[in-house]
Amino acid sequence: MQLVINGESFEAADESSIAILVTMLQLDQQRLAIEVNGEIVPRGLWSERRLVTADRVEIVRAIGGG
Amino acid sequence: MTQAEPQHFPSDVLTIAGRSYRSRLLVGSGKYKDLEETRLATEASGAEIITVAIRRMNIGQKPGEPSLLDVLPPDRYTILPNTAGCYTADDAVRTCRLARELLDGHKLVKLEVLGDAKTLFPDVVATLIAAEELVKEGFDVMVYTSDDPILAKRLEEIGCVAVMPLAAPIGSGLGIQNRYNILTIIENAKVPIIVDAGVGTASDAAIAMELGCDGVLMNTAIAEAKNPVLMASAMKHAIIAGREARLAGRMPRRRYASASSPLDGTIA
Numbered sequence: 001m002q003l004v005i006n007g008e009s010f011e012a013a014d015e016s017s018i019a020i021l022v023t024m025l026q027l028d029q030q031r032l033a034i035e036v037n038g039e040i041v042p043r044g045l046w047s048e049r050r051l052v053t054a055d056r057v058e059i060v061r062a063i064g065g066g
Numbered sequence: 067m068t069q070a071e072p073q074h075f076p077s078d079v080l081t082i083a084g085r086s087y088r089s090r091l092l093v094g095s096g097k098y099k100d101l102e103e104t105r106l107a108t109e110a111s112g113a114e115i116i117t118v119a120i121r122r123m124n125i126g127q128k129p130g131e132p133s134l135l136d137v138l139p140p141d142r143y144t145i146l147p148n149t150a151g152c153y154t155a156d157d158a159v160r161t162c163r164l165a166r167e168l169l170d171g172h173k174l175v176k177l178e179v180l181g182d183a184k185t186l187f188p189d190v191v192a193t194l195i196a197a198e199e200l201v202k203e204g205f206d207v208m209v210y211t212s213d214d215p216i217l218a219k220r221l222e223e224i225g226c227v228a229v230m231p232l233a234a235p236i237g238s239g240l241g242i243q244n245r246y247n248i249l250t251i252i253e254n255a256k257v258p259i260i261v262d263a264g265v266g267t268a269s270d271a272a273i274a275m276e277l278g279c280d281g282v283l284m285n286t287a288i289a290e291a292k293n294p295v296l297m298a299s300a301m302k303h304a305i306i307a308g309r310e311a312r313l314a315g316r317m318p319r320r321r322y323a324s325a326s327s328p329l330d331g332t333i334a
Contacts, residue, residue, distance in 0.1 A: 065119025066094030
């Protein structure tokens with residue numbers, strides 16, 4: 001399925017959960033927050049929440065800033 | 067590194083949203099040349115509250131590459147997410163929600179809504195709107211604002227836990243531009259007033275504390291010094307010096323001289 005991740009097109013296996021996506025992107029060790037279609041999906045629900053084609057995913061983390 | 071501690075007022079702590087801190091220096095984590103410099107400068111500063119920005123993950127990042135929160139662990143520091151780069155109240159609110167999720171429900175946030183890319187002055191109208199929404203959603207809001215005393219009071223009344231007037235534009239290093247406004251804000255405030263933005267060197271920080279600020283937040287002043295680790299230490303000392311001077315109660319200014327040595331017994 002085609003997703004949009006952080007504004008970029010991305011191909012992922014159908015029915016992937018957020019947890020699977022995070023693992024696929026090798027982001028397991030990072031502290032992240034994730035939005036799907038404008039709504040935050042809490043970490044506790046990443047395994048349950050399945051993504052569908054055209055979902056817009058935002059994955060953010062903390063970086064240096066003032 | 068010397069561990070300068072306030073000698074006479076061991077209970078002089080900074081309390082924000084019910085939590086107490088010994089350091090009145092708050093620092094940002096941006097503009098350093100690398101994470102190691104970030105770590106060293108932050109340690110040298112003695113700061114306990116560190117601001118971070120919230121940004122999209124770099125999807126191509128190699129796994130195992132250290133990230134900011136590896137060098138500034140949330141169990142060691144109070145991580146204060148900011149809404150840097152937000153020009154609308156909606157973006158700022160959304161960023162705070164993401165930050166709260168990222169930090170396991172921690173609700174202390176630094177709100178800034180910018181009005182203009184050149185001066186980075188706050189859009190105070192959008193700031194008020196965002197502050198109101200965030201307070202309603204249960205956030206503890208430390209709010210970056212202009213040095214307008216009426217606005218500062220409004221933000222406090224809305225329920226912000228700290229008000230942070232700028233000294234001068236972000237990254238300008240110009241120091242406090244309007245002492246009297248900062249003084250008025252302090253006089254009227256029931257929440258901590260933390261000067262944020264525009265500090266350039268140690269004396270700027272000391273002056274802020276002498277005016278009666280509860281703390282100072284800075285980033286560029288340290289990160290863009292030629293020796294950031296040394297400047298971080300300078301700032302730590304400046305904050306302590308300014309605070310002790312404030313608590314000590316300075317001498318009055320005089321129009322004319324007042325001799326320090328007695329006249330009695332002068333040889334003739």
